[in-house]
Amino acid sequence: MLGIPGATNDVAASADGSEPKEEIYLNYDGYDSWDEIYRMSNGSGDNLSLVSSPTYSGDSSLQLAVQEDEHWGISTHYEFDDGLLELNTRVTFALNSNWDMSGRSVANCRLWNCAMALDPDGNSGGGEPDGTNGWSNRMYVSSKGTTSDGPYNLLSYTYHMDKSQDHDYIIDGNDYVVKEVDIHPGRWYEFEYYVRVNTVSNGEANNDGVVKYWLDDDLIYDRQDLRFTVDLDENIIDSNGPVGHYGGGYTAPQNLYAYYDEHAMALDGTFS
Numbered sequence: 001m002l003g004i005p006g007a008t009n010d011v012a013a014s015a016d017g018s019e020p021k022e023e024i025y026l027n028y029d030g031y032d033s034w035d036e037i038y039r040m041s042n043g044s045g046d047n048l049s050l051v052s053s054p055t056y057s058g059d060s061s062l063q064l065a066v067q068e069d070e071h072w073g074i075s076t077h078y079e080f081d082d083g084l085l086e087l088n089t090r091v092t093f094a095l096n097s098n099w100d101m102s103g104r105s106v107a108n109c110r111l112w113n114c115a116m117a118l119d120p121d122g123n124s125g126g127g128e129p130d131g132t133n134g135w136s137n138r139m140y141v142s143s144k145g146t147t148s149d150g151p152y153n154l155l156s157y158t159y160h161m162d163k164s165q166d167h168d169y170i171i172d173g174n175d176y177v178v179k180e181v182d183i184h185p186g187r188w189y190e191f192e193y194y195v196r197v198n199t200v201s202n203g204e205a206n207n208d209g210v211v212k213y214w215l216d217d218d219l220i221y222d223r224q225d226l227r228f229t230v231d232l233d234e235n236i237i238d239s240n241g242p243v244g245h246y247g248g249g250y251t252a253p254q255n256l257y258a259y260y261d262e263h264a265m266a267l268d269g270t271f272s
Contacts, residue, residue, distance in 0.1 A: 091262060
């Protein structure tokens, strides 16, 4: 793995500047096991571990594995006691140096559950979101528009009321894209995002929900027309966290490893 890039940890431009009710900074050095931090919903707990190398800072990072010929590594959740209307999160991530996405012209791998509203059965939009039964935004790495050995593009993948499985590839010329970026295996990146649920008027969802992404402090994706929910009490942001899920009808061509460090969250606002 390469060393820490030159980008600083300065706050990216805030989405709306609102004061958060709480800021949470997870220091992986202070834990003995990942399950002291996150809950697992899919995959295997054997695919996530705290490791001493590589790290972005400190003594420990999270290593997430997706095994060859498998879909799931693991899906995790840092859960909130009360649902949120806004979530601003930062995390550093890296792909292992020999990450490969061969075998298909386009392959996608989910790296992060950005914001999820979980219905009573734990769903986050796996069916058709109707404003009451869960929704989600997830960040993926993708080989679309590039080669199987990278550098890769990012994908913002959203289940929302107007379109389930909405793929917004962060590639120049696509809607909502501010800046295309390259994700190189073996390098750490600082990823930040902001999600705000839509407002509701007379029981109807307004199309003003927000998802924004930054990479190394640069705004790269800006969407502000989403309808997630009609229930601002129960169908709002419940969790976020690391995940590894490769493909849909296809599986990982080899053992793949992603690394995470410095997971921080501003609840119901943006970082101060």
